[in-house]
Amino acid sequence: AYPTRVKLVDVGPRDGLQNEKQPVPAAVKIELVHRLQDAGLKEIEVTSFVSPKWVPQMADNAEVMAGIRRQPGVRYSVLVPNMKGFEAALASKPDEIVVFGAASEAFSQRNINCSIAESMERFAPVVAAARANGIYVRGAISVAVGCPYQGEVSPAGVELVARLMKEIGVQHCGVADTIGVGTPRKVQAAMEAALKHYALDDISGHFHDTYGMALVNTAACLEMGIWQYDASVAGLGGCPYAKGATGNVATEDVVYMLHGMGIATGIDLDKLIDAGKYISDFLDRKPNSRAATAILNK
Numbered sequence: 001a002y003p004t005r006v007k008l009v010d011v012g013p014r015d016g017l018q019n020e021k022q023p024v025p026a027a028v029k030i031e032l033v034h035r036l037q038d039a040g041l042k043e044i045e046v047t048s049f050v051s052p053k054w055v056p057q058m059a060d061n062a063e064v065m066a067g068i069r070r071q072p073g074v075r076y077s078v079l080v081p082n083m084k085g086f087e088a089a090l091a092s093k094p095d096e097i098v099v100f101g102a103a104s105e106a107f108s109q110r111n112i113n114c115s116i117a118e119s120m121e122r123f124a125p126v127v128a129a130a131r132a133n134g135i136y137v138r139g140a141i142s143v144a145v146g147c148p149y150q151g152e153v154s155p156a157g158v159e160l161v162a163r164l165m166k167e168i169g170v171q172h173c174g175v176a177d178t179i180g181v182g183t184p185r186k187v188q189a190a191m192e193a194a195l196k197h198y199a200l201d202d203i204s205g206h207f208h209d210t211y212g213m214a215l216v217n218t219a220a221c222l223e224m225g226i227w228q229y230d231a232s233v234a235g236l237g238g239c240p241y242a243k244g245a246t247g248n249v250a251t252e253d254v255v256y257m258l259h260g261m262g263i264a265t266g267i268d269l270d271k272l273i274d275a276g277k278y279i280s281d282f283l284d285r286k287p288n289s290r291a292a293t294a295i296l297n298k
């Protein structure tokens, strides 16, 4: 049955902006976070504590975290690849961290410079330290339905990483279609693989929209009862280590679909569109959201 309520995590400030070539000042990122929370987002992925040599756009992570006016009831999450990143992240007091692994060896090597097994060895002390500090730990499984370097990824690959993450104490499993190649049945199969190790309430979908499949894949997961999704305001983004991949599904489009289905999100679509317009104007482009475009042109 469809859920009656969905929780959306806006990953725009992180996934959305990590790949931007032009510098985006910390003040703009902070303003974007403020606009997202004013629109009713209850969780925002703010930045990542990764190597600035690998992802220069996120080098201002501490400054952005320090600049946010925190709103009660809103959770702020950050990506962390290793202990060095965790120690830096801890000082900025995130509510959640995200460790990110991959369902293919090739993508693991390109994105975090280690094998899947090595990634788990790196994550284990991060997860333990986070939980000891009362910080919730999400895990992301990249390339869950297709890899730019390896091609097809089987549900067994997803199941393996889900199991390894569960074993080291990762509390939540995000299933990610990094390059947006998934179609509904494939995405459902990836979710079923994750469900072997994680409860329905501890699983989310993270869909890039490269092939225009993200909304239909979201609908396919809603049918399974999955009620948590990542999305990116104005459809911003892409992973620098997944060539050709476009942004996440636009949060505006997901909200439009959910509200049309009678599913509550707590998000004010007009304010969300304003947030998307704000960052798109800064980047000097149109919001990559069909719903926002339609509503702005009315």
Ligand code: HMG
Pocket: 015, 018, 048, 049, 050, 051, 052, 054, 055, 079, 081, 082, 084, 085, 086, 100, 111, 112, 113, 140, 141, 142, 143, 176, 177, 178, 179, 206, 208, 238, 239, 240, 241
């Ligand atoms: P490495 O080069 O193997 O790391 O990178 P290392 O441990 O050998 O260290 C090399 C240098 O990096 C050292 O500095 C370290 O101090 C430094 P040096 O001595 O040369 O001056 N370093 C760090 N600096 C700051 N913060 C850190 C850190 N760690 C080491 N945390 C590493 C390994 C994981 C660090 C690197 O590969 C990396 O940063 N990768 C991140 C790539 C990334 O951010 N990708 C995008 C996010 S994932 C994504 O978008 C997918 C997702 O959206 C889901 C989906 O769609 O699939 C989540």
Ligand code: MG
Pocket: 015, 176, 178, 206, 208, 239, 248
């Ligand atoms: Mg992503």
